[in-house]
Amino acid sequence: xxxxxxxxxxxxxxxxxxxxxxxxxxxxxxxxxxxxxxxxxxxxxxxxxxxxxxxxxxxxxxxxxxxxxxxxxxxxxxxxxxxxxxxxxxxxxxxxxxxxxxxxxxxxxxxxxxxxxxxxxxxxxxxxxxxxxxxxxxxxxxxxxxxxxxxxxxxxxxxxxxxxxxxxxxxxxxxxxxxxxxxxxxxxxxxxxxxxxxxxxxxxxxxxxxxxxxxxxxxxxxxxxxxxxxxxxxxxxxxxxxxxxxxxxxxxxxxxxxxxxxxxxxxxxxxxxxxxxxxxxxxxxxxxxxxxxxxxxxxxxxxxxxxxxxxxxxxxxxxxxxxxxxxxxxxxxxxxxxxxxxxxxxxxxxxxxxxxxxxxxxxxxxxxxxxxxxxxxxxxxxxxxxxxxxx
Amino acid sequence: xxxxxxxxxxxxxxxxxxxxxxxxxxxxxxxxxxxxxxxxxxxxxxxxxxxxxxxxxxxx
Numbered sequence: 468x469x470x471x472x473x474x475x476x477x478x479x480x481x482x483x484x485x486x487x488x489x490x491x492x493x494x495x496x497x498x499x500x501x502x503x504x505x506x507x508x509x510x511x512x513x514x515x516x517x518x519x520x521x522x523x524x525x526x527x528x529x530x531x532x533x534x535x536x537x538x539x540x541x542x543x544x545x546x547x548x549x550x551x552x553x554x555x556x557x558x559x560x561x562x563x564x565x566x567x568x569x570x571x572x573x574x575x576x577x578x579x580x581x582x583x584x585x586x587x588x589x590x591x592x593x594x595x596x597x598x599x600x601x602x603x604x605x606x607x608x609x610x611x612x613x614x615x616x617x618x619x620x621x622x623x624x625x626x627x628x629x630x631x632x633x634x635x636x637x638x639x640x641x642x643x644x645x646x647x648x649x650x651x652x653x654x655x656x657x658x659x660x661x662x663x664x665x666x667x668x669x670x671x672x673x674x675x676x677x678x679x680x681x682x683x684x685x686x687x688x689x690x691x692x693x694x695x696x697x698x699x700x701x702x703x704x705x706x707x708x709x710x711x712x713x714x715x716x717x718x719x720x721x722x723x724x725x726x727x728x729x730x731x732x733x734x735x736x737x738x739x740x741x742x743x744x745x746x747x748x749x750x751x752x753x754x755x756x757x758x759x760x761x762x763x764x765x766x767x768x769x770x771x772x773x774x775x776x777x778x779x780x781x782x783x784x785x786x787x788x789x790x791x792x793x794x795x796x797x798x799x800x801x802x803x804x805x806x807x808x809x810x811x812x813x814x815x816x817x818x819x820x821x822x823x824x825x826x827x828x829x830x831x832x833x834x835x836x837x838x839x840x841x842x843x844x845x846x847x848x849x850x851x852x853x854x855x856x857x858x
Numbered sequence: 859x860x861x862x863x864x865x866x867x868x869x870x871x872x873x874x875x876x877x878x879x880x881x882x883x884x885x886x887x888x889x890x891x892x893x894x895x896x897x898x899x900x901x902x903x904x905x906x907x908x909x910x911x912x913x914x915x916x917x918x
Contacts, residue, residue, distance in 0.1 A: 508904075623909050638870045638910050645876040696878030720874040723906040 469578075469613040471772045472600045474626050476503045476583045477803045478644075479742025479759035479766075480619030481568035482521070486632040486767020492774045495611060496569065496577050497602060499584035502566030508621075508722045509756065510646060510685055511559045512660055512677045517757040518557075521764060522559055524571075529563040532680040535658045541821035542665030542814040548825075550659065558660075558677050558685070568760075580604065586615055588629050588738070596779060597737030615770055615779045617739045621762070622725055624744035630735045633744070640727035642672050645697040645720065646687025647705070650712035654678050663688075663704070666814050668693075672753070674704050676711070686711060689724060689753055697721070727748040728803050733791070740768040747795065750801035751809070758799075762791045833842035864915035870873055871907035871916060880907060885913075 473484045476498035484496040500506075512534065516527060533554035539547045567807050572828035573579045587601040589610065590616030599612040618626025656672030656678070663674040678684050688704060690697050698721075705711045725746055733745040741747070749758065769787035810818070859870040865887050872880045872887075879893035894903060 579874065623905055635912065636910065638874055639909055641874050641906070643874050643876045643906060692873075697876035698878055720904075722904040723876070723909060 468494045469611065471495070471615045471617060471770055472497060472585075472611055472613045473577075473617040473619055474600070475619035475744070476569045476572075476581070477619060477621065477742060477759065478534070478568055478581065478756055479744070479747075479763045480617070481565070481572045482523075482546065482760045483617050483619060483741055483767045484577040484579075484771070485572040485575045486764050487771050487774075488572060488707050490767070490771035490774075492771050494572075494577040495613070495763040495778065496572055496579045497585060497600075497611075498569075498579070501582045501760025502562075503569045503579075503581060504562035507561045507718070507720055508721075510675055511561050511679075512556055512675075512679055512685075513559060513754075513756050514556050515554065515709045517761070518604075521760050522754060523568070523760060524569055525557065525559070525564065528641055528653070529567055530557050532558040532678055533658060534558060534660050534678070537660040537662055538656075538823065539662045542668070543818045545550045545776070545818055545821040546824060547821050554560060554658070556660065558679050562718050574779050576779045579756075585616075585620070585626065587699075588626070590737070606788070609802060614777075615739065615773065616738050616742060616847075617746045617770065618746050619741050620725060622743045622746070622748075624740060626738065627730070627740050627744050630738040630740075632730060632732055632735055632738070632740055634730070636723075636725040636727060639691060640725055642689040642691050642724040642726050643697045643702050644672075644687060644722050644724055645691040646685055646718075647701065648679070648683065648685055648718035648720075649711060649714035650683050650717050651769075652682055652684050653710035654684065655710065664817055668702055668704055671810065674701075676708075682714075683717075686712070691726070697791050724748060724753040724755075726753065726806060729792075729796075729799055733788050734781055736781045737779045737785075739784055739787055745791075747791065747799070749802045749805045751801065758795055761795060765791045765794065820857060859917045860889060861915045861917070862887070863873070864913045866913055869914065870910045870912065874906050874910050876904065876906065 470492045471494050473480045476496050486492045487494045503554040534556040543769050583602050583604040585600050589599040591598050599610050602609050618624050622632050628798050657724040661676040669688040669690050670688035670693035674688035676686045728747045728750050733740045734800045741762050743755050747762050748755040766787050876894050879890045881888045
């Protein structure tokens with residue numbers, strides 16, 4: 468008998484489980500795959516400040532590289548720099564990072580199990596309070612008793628669907644992503660992330676090159692709409708980049724990022740959704756790691772209070788929903804605004820904006836304070852809004 | 859797995875597949891299994907196709 472079963476041992480699930488265990492709740496963290504952190508579904512870049520803010524310690528081995536910020540290239544290759552003197556970001560090894568987070572949850576007292584897929588949520592008389600989760604553990608059906616289920620099971624959240632909280636993403640709001648890990652490439656700046664925009668490079672999205680140390684990079688892109696599949700754009704992108712062309716692909720990752728903003732409701736009786744399952748994804752950058760961990764902590768604290776109060780009603784759990792919207796809601800809204808603006812911009816508009824921005828000192832202090840992508844997004848939105856108001 | 863009886867031929871999955879593994883041809887939805895790189899271990903497939911299907915005609 469557990470207080471809480473957390474479904475999915477990604478960053479959101481592990482942080483939720485860790486926080487719950489620290490507060491004395493009896494938690495099971497269940498991962499459906501046989502290995503935590505595999506397969507990687509991510510560009511693997513994140514900001515250092517955000518991790519520190521959340522008290523997430525990252526072992527040396529999980530950090531493949533440190534970055535000083537980003538350079539954005541407009542369609543005609545106008546550069547806009549967001550660089551700091553000091554390292555402000557990591558390129559992670561997500562396999563090791565995710566395992567380390569699960570380990571921290573275990574060390575706090577959570578039980579962790581792999582190869583355990585949730586197959587149904589059990590409610591009293593079929594519709595009352597949550598009394599357990601039916602799982603398939605190593606192929607064997609089992610019932611795990613609990614009073615609350617946290618769905619940290621990603622964009623395709625089954626927990627969310629069972630609870631009637633997850634709605635299907637319309638195709639135009641789904642960014643289709645692929646990424647290569649490549650070795651044997653030439654890298655100009657080993658501590659700078661590169662982003663490339665343009666309707667011919669990645670319509671409705673962007674391409675990224677993240678240096679992973681040595682001659683290794685993650686190079687990927689996300690597209691919405693467009694003429695062909697994401698992989699056809701990626702092949703074309705790599706062919707067009709001198710330093711990448713001669714590299715060899717050592718990993719292929721594919722997946723989708725819904726970019727319509729967070730789900731409308733993230734709690735139901737005995738159910739809480741967190742991370743990608745709640746679409747706590749930045750709609751502009753497609754980044755979700757920081758938000759997932761941040762909201763994991765918030766969910767852990769809120770559900771721990773529910774455990775103490777023995778109250779798992781939707782009303783009580785709404786405390787979680789209120790808190791996470793307070794903490795990241797504005798950022799998500801700003802990003803959504805900028806995404807809309809960016810969607811409406813032609814290649815020439817983006818070139819013009821990049822030309823202006825190249826002349827503006829955006830202040831690197833901002834970068835050192837907050838998670839990189841958030842600082843960046845707010846800067847850009849502020850700038851564009853100013854620009855639009857003036858014109 | 860495609861359930862042909864359910865498929866509306868709307869093309870949502872075709873548009874969204876990152877690997878170009880789905881195709882509409884002569885009023886049929888076709889899965890090019892060799893392009894879905896995760897085919898040898900299906901449980902790892904990214905599942906975007908089934909995520910956007912409006913009628914749950916694609917199952918992983």
